[in-house]
Amino acid sequence: MKIRRLSEQLVNRIAAGEVVERPAAALKELVENALDAGASHIDILLRESGQALIRVADNGEGMTAEELALSIERHATSKLPDEDLWNIQSFGFRGEALPSISAVSRLSISSRKMGADDAWQLTIEGGEVFPIKPSTTAQGTVVEVRDLFFATPARLKFLKSMRAETDAAREMIERLAMAYPFISFSLQEDDKKPVSFGAPAGLLDKEAALRERLGTILGQDFMANAVSLSYERNGISLEGYAGLPTWHRPTTRQQYLFVNNRPVKDKLILGALRGAYGDLMPRGRHPAVVLFLSVPTRDVDVNVHPTKAEVRFRDSAHVRGLIVAGLRDALSKGAQFTTNSLAPQALSAMSVEQSQRQQPPSSYSLHQPTSSLRPATYQNAISMRASDITGFAENLSLTASLPPSVRTTEATLPPEQVARTGRLGGAVAQIHGTYILAQTEESFVIVDQHAAHERIVYEKMKAEMAKGNIKRQILLLPEVIDLKESESRHLLSFAQEFEKLGLVIEPFGGAVLVREVPAMLEKIDIKGLLKDLAEELADHGETRTLQDKLEHLCATIACHGSVRSGRKMNVDEMNALLRQMESTPNTGQCNHGRPTYVELSLSDLHKLFDRK
Numbered sequence: 001m002k003i004r005r006l007s008e009q010l011v012n013r014i015a016a017g018e019v020v021e022r023p024a025a026a027l028k029e030l031v032e033n034a035l036d037a038g039a040s041h042i043d044i045l046l047r048e049s050g051q052a053l054i055r056v057a058d059n060g061e062g063m064t065a066e067e068l069a070l071s072i073e074r075h076a077t078s079k080l081p082d083e084d085l086w087n088i089q090s091f092g093f094r095g096e097a098l099p100s101i102s103a104v105s106r107l108s109i110s111s112r113k114m115g116a117d118d119a120w121q122l123t124i125e126g127g128e129v130f131p132i133k134p135s136t137t138a139q140g141t142v143v144e145v146r147d148l149f150f151a152t153p154a155r156l157k158f159l160k161s162m163r164a165e166t167d168a169a170r171e172m173i174e175r176l177a178m179a180y181p182f183i184s185f186s187l188q189e190d191d192k193k194p195v196s197f198g199a200p201a202g203l204l205d206k207e208a209a210l211r212e213r214l215g216t217i218l219g220q221d222f223m224a225n226a227v228s229l230s231y232e233r234n235g236i237s238l239e240g241y242a243g244l245p246t247w248h249r250p251t252t253r254q255q256y257l258f259v260n261n262r263p264v265k266d267k268l269i270l271g272a273l274r275g276a277y278g279d280l281m282p283r284g285r286h287p288a289v290v291l292f293l294s295v296p297t298r299d300v301d302v303n304v305h306p307t308k309a310e311v312r313f314r315d316s317a318h319v320r321g322l323i324v325a326g327l328r329d330a331l332s333k334g335a336q337f338t339t340n341s342l343a344p345q346a347l348s349a350m351s352v353e354q355s356q357r358q359q360p361p362s363s364y365s366l367h368q369p370t371s372s373l374r375p376a377t378y379q380n381a382i383s384m385r386a387s388d389i390t391g392f393a394e395n396l397s398l399t400a401s402l403p404p405s406v407r408t409t410e411a412t413l414p415p416e417q418v419a420r421t422g423r424l425g426g427a428v429a430q431i432h433g434t435y436i437l438a439q440t441e442e443s444f445v446i447v448d449q450h451a452a453h454e455r456i457v458y459e460k461m462k463a464e465m466a467k468g469n470i471k472r473q474i475l476l477l478p479e480v481i482d483l484k485e486s487e488s489r490h491l492l493s494f495a496q497e498f499e500k501l502g503l504v505i506e507p508f509g510g511a512v513l514v515r516e517v518p519a520m521l522e523k524i525d526i527k528g529l530l531k532d533l534a535e536e537l538a539d540h541g542e543t544r545t546l547q548d549k550l551e552h553l554c555a556t557i558a559c560h561g562s563v564r565s566g567r568k569m570n571v572d573e574m575n576a577l578l579r580q581m582e583s584t585p586n587t588g589q590c591n592h593g594r595p596t597y598v599e600l601s602l603s604d605l606h607k608l609f610d611r612k
Helices: 008-019 023-036 065-070 097-103 162-179 206-218 220-224 267-276 316-334 342-350 354-358 375-382 386-394 396-401 449-467 485-493 495-500 526-540 546-561 571-583 602-608
Strands: 041-047 053-058 106-112 119-125 133-135 140-146 184-189 195-197 226-233 236-243 255-259 262-264 289-294 426-431 435-439 443-448 472-481 504-508 511-518 597-601
Touching: 023 041, 023 053, 023 097, 023 140, 023 162, 041 162, 065 119, 097 106, 106 133, 162 184, 162 195, 162 206, 162 255, 162 262, 195 206, 206 220, 220 226, 220 236, 226 316, 236 316, 255 267, 267 289, 267 316, 289 316, 426 571, 435 571, 443 449, 443 571, 443 602, 449 546, 449 571, 472 526, 485 495, 485 504, 485 511, 485 526, 495 504, 511 526, 526 546, 597 602
Parallel strands: 041 184, 255 289
Antiparallel strands: 041 053, 053 140, 106 119, 106 140, 119 133, 184 195, 226 236, 236 289, 255 262, 426 435, 435 443, 443 597, 472 511, 504 511
């Protein structure tokens, strides 16, 4: 067959397949054009998720009649004045969006140039251009896209449901609204009430404006459970908000990433995000973040894909290291805290149904035999106001009527023994040999002793490993551990790495001989530890970097070597653990990402007992 040139109309439709794969993509291009035009207010209207109508009106710079005619020609743009692809200061630069959209829809553009007396309108249907005519549009530009994909009906078959397409469009607007907190956006879907992201009233600084905008879009829950970050290195800066590790999400939906204010979905940034949260979060859960990465334009390439959602960095290793370091620096200041949503969850779990509160059965008396007490009763018995807890500990007759697992470790606790200098307060009791109860001046704290000590041991091991001086303890009698052949093989192949962690093993026939263990660990089940390590190596040994493997092995060893559930502790030991939690990084969650404590304020406790 003879080689021939494709028609301009067909070329535009092919380009539309890359640039405008769904209504949200067309909307994105139009809103970005409005932002590039310097608009301070953008109004958006969608009908039938954008398939029937997309209308974007802005108060930007506007266009003359001549510029309007050029705007629909391929590769015609005002955004590369010096034709330097390494100095892109705008969203658009390809000059493909409007020609692509006009090729597959009925497009109308009305515009009035700033300071001009006349406005003009241009109409295109499926690539056919109609003459420009006068218009009554105010300053700025109004773009209407009707019957999207009418010229390429096959594309309609690949669209998702209207709800899904509308959600995609709204999410795209939310992302742009986050990047530009001083610009107001209004989005109306069909005949519903418009959703507005207003520009901040008054003269707010950038951080205050961003906080206001994020609170509007993501909700105050996110702001209450996130730490701010600001980190800079070698001309590259990282700002934004990182969710607490205990406020994790089931999907990556609440991960908003921006490079030079451009929303992106970049694999390098996502990988750095996973690395920063690696040992702070449960498997299968994801952090919530809003990150703004500012990079010199010559160090980042946005000309990778027509949608411009992907970028490339000149020094990707440096960028990844900066993101990991910046996030860990911010989390180190906030990861000692747990999400504030735990208190309402705890209150909900402890609440008794209304009918039970109105007519409590006689078995709810604290002085009944313990076998007749229901679990909820024990919870209510220990969920007193913070000012009553000391009295609860000192009241011997009341303490004696409770089961041993709920009694205080010491029958009486003089006030001077209740330390109040630390953020987590002073220990007053231990229940079920698992949870430490502590009180502060204004709250009541429940600590999972195993989870808390696990994180403390893990952080200490990491610090000693970084210095290369983990202390080891020689076993008086080396332990011989019989394992499966595959388990022994995995363990012995990592003998050098284990030695760095203070665990010295060697082959002993078909078994494994353990000669030394980390000195910081309490008495541990060595066989159980080795089996868990072998399983971890079998699952992840080949997919992690050496540092990741060492940290993961540290976490497993720390789990086996920390204070176990069921271990009785006296008040001094409990207070020592609380003080260690306050001085150790990341103690808001254990090595598996579970919270280490729940804090209930006095107002929370008042609600539990229907106090006003």
